[in-house]
Amino acid sequence: SDGQYNEAEELFVQVTETRKRVLVEGHPDTLTSMAYLAFTLKGQGLTYKAMPLMEDCFGLLTIVLGP
Numbered sequence: 449s450d451g452q453y454n455e456a457e458e459l460f461v462q463v464t465e466t467r468k469r470v471l472v473e474g475h476p477d478t479l480t481s482m483a484y485l486a487f488t489l490k491g492q493g494l495t496y497k498a499m500p501l502m503e504d505c506f507g508l509l510t511i512v513l514g515p
Contacts, residue, residue, distance in 0.1 A: 453492045460485035474512045479505050 464485050473482040482505040489498035 453488055456488045457485065457492065460488055474508050476512065478492070479509055479512070482508075 457509040459479060464478065467475065467481050471478050482501060486498045486502040486505060489495075489501065
């Protein structure tokens with residue numbers, strides 16, 4: 449299962465970077481990718497990496513969707 453998390457992380461990093469470039473950072477699809485990447489990092493026990501990403505994601509969601 450660790451191999452699947454590693455593979456998922458690589459894919460979510462690629463998707464998130466591409467969506468930031470093509471759709472912009474605050475686009476809902478980009479934010480979804482950021483959240484999935486954060487959940488994947490958390491699943492690997494990398495909470496120290498997941499939390500800042502999730503905080504950024506929720507901060508942008510609040511801006512895009514409102515409080």
